[in-house]
Amino acid sequence: MQHAFVTGAAGFIGSNLVDRLLADGVTVTGWDNLSTGQPRFLEGATKNPRFQLLRGDNLDLPGLTAAMKGADFVFHLAANADIKDGWNHPRKDLEQNTIATFNVLEAMRANGVRRIAFSSTGSVYGEALVTPDRPTPETDAFPIQTSLYAASKTAGEGLISSYAEGGQLDEAYVFRFVSILGERYTHGHVFDFYKQLLDHPDHLRVLGNGRQRKSYLYVQDCIDALLHATRNHLARDAKHHTQIFNLGTPEFVEVNQSIGFICAALGLKPRLEYTGGDRGWIGDNPFIFLDTKKIQATGWKRKLTIEQGIVRTLRWLEANRWVYESRR
Numbered sequence: 001m002q003h004a005f006v007t008g009a010a011g012f013i014g015s016n017l018v019d020r021l022l023a024d025g026v027t028v029t030g031w032d033n034l035s036t037g038q039p040r041f042l043e044g045a046t047k048n049p050r051f052q053l054l055r056g057d058n059l060d061l062p063g064l065t066a067a068m069k070g071a072d073f074v075f076h077l078a079a080n081a082d083i084k085d086g087w088n089h090p091r092k093d094l095e096q097n098t099i100a101t102f103n104v105l106e107a108m109r110a111n112g113v114r115r116i117a118f119s120s121t122g123s124v125y126g127e128a129l130v131t132p133d134r135p136t137p138e139t140d141a142f143p144i145q146t147s148l149y150a151a152s153k154t155a156g157e158g159l160i161s162s163y164a165e166g167g168q169l170d171e172a173y174v175f176r177f178v179s180i181l182g183e184r185y186t187h188g189h190v191f192d193f194y195k196q197l198l199d200h201p202d203h204l205r206v207l208g209n210g211r212q213r214k215s216y217l218y219v220q221d222c223i224d225a226l227l228h229a230t231r232n233h234l235a236r237d238a239k240h241h242t243q244i245f246n247l248g249t250p251e252f253v254e255v256n257q258s259i260g261f262i263c264a265a266l267g268l269k270p271r272l273e274y275t276g277g278d279r280g281w282i283g284d285n286p287f288i289f290l291d292t293k294k295i296q297a298t299g300w301k302r303k304l305t306i307e308q309g310i311v312r313t314l315r316w317l318e319a320n321r322w323v324y325e326s327r328r
Contacts, residue, residue, distance in 0.1 A: 001021075001026055001072060001073045001115075001230065001231070002026065002027060002072055003026070003027040003028075003029070003070055003071045003072050003073070004021050004026050004027070004028050004029070004071065004072075004073045004074070004075060005028075005029045005031065005067070005068050005071035005073070005074045005075070005113070006018055006021075006028060006029070006030050006031065006074075006075045006077065007031050007032070007058060007074070007075070007076050007077055007078035007100075007104060008031075008032055008037065008076075008077035008078030008079065009028075009030025009031060009032045009037070009042065009053060009077075010030065010032040010034060010037025010038055010039055010041055010042055010053065011032065011036065011037045011038075011041075011077065011078070012041075012180070012182075012184045012185055012186055012187070012219070013077055013119065013180055013219060013222065013223070014030070014032070014037070014075075014077045014078070015037075015038070015041035015042055015045070015184055016182070016183065016184060016219050016220065016223055017075060017077070017223050017226065018030055018042065018045050018051065019044060019045060020223050020227065022045055022048050022050060022051055024227075025050075026050070027050040027051075028045070028050065028051045028052075029051075029052055029054060029067065029068070029070075029071060030042065030045070030051065030052070030053040030054065031053075031054050031056055031058075031064070031067055031068075031078070032053065032054075032055065032056075032078065033055065033056060033057040033058075033078075034055055036186070036187075036327075038184070038186070038323070038326055039053070040322075040326075041184050054067045058078055058096070058099075058100035058101075058103050058104060059095060059096075059099065059100060059103065061103045061106060061107065064103055064104065064107045065106070065107040065110045065111065068107045068108065068110075068111045068113065069111055070111075071111065071113055072113060072115065073113070073115045073116070073117075073230070074104060074108055074113055074115070074116045074117070075116075075117045075119075075226070076101065076104050076116060076117070076118045076119065077119045078096070078100065079096060079097050079100070079119065079153070080092045080093055080096035080097055080149070080152075081149065081187065082149070083123070083147045083148075083149045083150075083281075083283050083284070087148070087282065090148055093148040093149050093151070093152040094148075094152060096152075097149070097152035097153055097155075097156055098152045098155040098156055098159070101118070101155075101156035101159055101160070102159055104116075105159060105160065105163050105168070108168075108169075109163075109168055114168070114169050114170040114171070115169070115170060115171040115172075115230070116160065116169060116171070116172050116173070117173040117175065117226055117229070117230055118156065118157070118160055118172070118173065118174050118175065119175055119177060120153045120156065120157055120174050120175060120176045120177070120244075121149070121150060121153050121176055121177055122136070122176050122177060122178050122215075122246065122248065122288050122290050123146070123147060123149060123150035123153065123283075123285065123288075124145075124150050124153055124154045124157065124176060125140055125176075125290075126144045126145045126146050126150060126285075134289070134291075135250075135289045135290055135291035135292070136246070136289065136290050136291055137246070137291040137293075137294075138176070138244045138245070138246055138291070138294055146283050146284075146285060147282075147283030148283070149283065150283070157174050157244075160172050160174060160242060161174075161240070161242040164235075164240070164241040164242040165240065165241070165242070169241060169242075170236060170241060171230070171233060171235040171236050171241055171243075172235055172241055172242040172243070173226075173229050173230060173234070173235055173242075173243055173245065174242060174243070174244045174245070175222075175225065175226060175229075175244075175245050175247050176244065176245070176246050176247065176290065177217065177222065177247050177248070178214070178215040178216055178217050178247065178248035178249070178288055178290055179214060179215075179216045179217070179288075180216070180217055180218075180219050180222050181216050181217065181218055181219065181309040181310060181312070181313040182218050182219030182220060182309060182312060182313055182316070183219065183312070183313075183316045184219075184316070185219070185313050185316065185317070186323050186326075186327055187327075189214075189255065189258065190258070190262065190310055190313045190314055190317070191317065191323075193258075193259065193262055194262065194266075194314060194317050194318075195324055197262075197263075197266060197268060197270065198321075198324075200270075201266075201268050201270060202268075202270050202271060203270050203271050203273065204259065204263075204270040204271070204272050204273070205273045205275070206255065206256075206259065206272055206273065206274050206275065207275050207280030207281060207284075208255070208274065208275060208276070208277055208278060208279055208280040208284070208286075209274050209276060209277060209278055210254065210255045210256040210259070210272065210274055211254055211255070211256065211278070211286075212254065212255045212278065212279070212280065212284070212286045212287070213252045213253070213254055213286065213287045213288070213289065214252060214253065214254075214255065214258075214288050215248045215249055215251065215252040215253075215288055215289050215290060215306070216248075216249065216253075216306045216309055216310065217247055217248050217249055217302060217309070218302065218303070218304040218308070218309035218312065220303070220304075221302040221303055221304060221309075222247055224300060224303075225245070225247050225295055225300045228295075228298065228299065228300045229243070229245060229295070229298070229300075232298065232299075234298060245292075245294055245295040246290035246291055246292050246294065246295065247290070247292065247295065248289070248290040248292050249292070249302050249305070249306055250292060250302075251305065251306055252287075252288070252289045252306075253306050253307075258306075258310055259272070261307050261310045261311060262310065262314055265311050265314050265315075266314070
């Protein structure tokens with residue numbers, strides 16, 4: 001990997017990935033429409049002569065194709081991740097996740113780029129996650145989708161594997177993430193709970209019953225996995241040139257446990273108000289726990305526990321409250 005092209009480069013995961021790639025001597029072109037990305041996350045990267053940030057949208061295929069020129073690897077991280085409000089703008093998931101992925105693949109084909117890493121989601125397992133009290137392996141079927149976001153990511157996975165099987169890609173990596181935590185985090189339960197506690201430290205509103213069980217992964221552990229798989233060419237010599245990896249931790253916590261970690265770190269004991277039901281919103285899965293034996297068997301291991309990742313995320317938010325204004 002000499003020249004990486006990163007979609008969603010100004011986002012939470014993308015900007016952390018950009019920093020790591022630059023530190024490893026890789027030339028990086030960042031591509032972002034800045035709808036949710038933060039240029040401030042790339043302040044360090046922009047001082048590096050091997051980095052350039054181009055503002056553009058994945059729906060602009062000619063612009064995307066021109067921007068990708070010279071790259072030899074694509075990290076496709078850009079997406080609409082607004083699961084909760086998906087039915088308020090259903091076309092956004094189709095456009096920003098599925099059609100955008102098609103455009104990325106077509107831009108790669110035009111530029112002769114034959115290696116890609118794609119950020120998918122554990123949500124593609126859909127309703128299969130609701131009942132089994134076990135980690136979900138990559139081989140599980142996912143016939144019933146519970147959100148437009150997951151459906152659009154499933155379609156993206158299908159496009160990537162078909163391009164690989166059709167001889168258009170040499171290596172394709174699909175990473176099904178649990179929720180990612182860490183520095184530059186701007187979306188999710190720690191973000192929402194801390195914002196509430198800033199506004200009213202004596203009261204916390206919790207969507208659902210608080211007993212939803214979730215797994216989380218620290219962002220640097222996530223990036224370690226992406227770079228480990230791609231640098232060891234884990235898809236190149238496989239039977240199928242698309243390799244799917246779950247990324248998560250070998251543990252999960254209840255939302256109530258996570259609240260306990262957050263409140264203990266802040267020294268607060270708020271009154272909890274539950275909205276009721278076993279789901280926080282339409283499309284929410286009450287149980288998310290992925291089997292990560294496949295990626296662990298290749299030598300990757302997470303470094304932080306869920307509790308450590310939650311507390312580290314909280315400390316970053318405390319020191320960077322400006323992100324709340326920027327999200328508005």
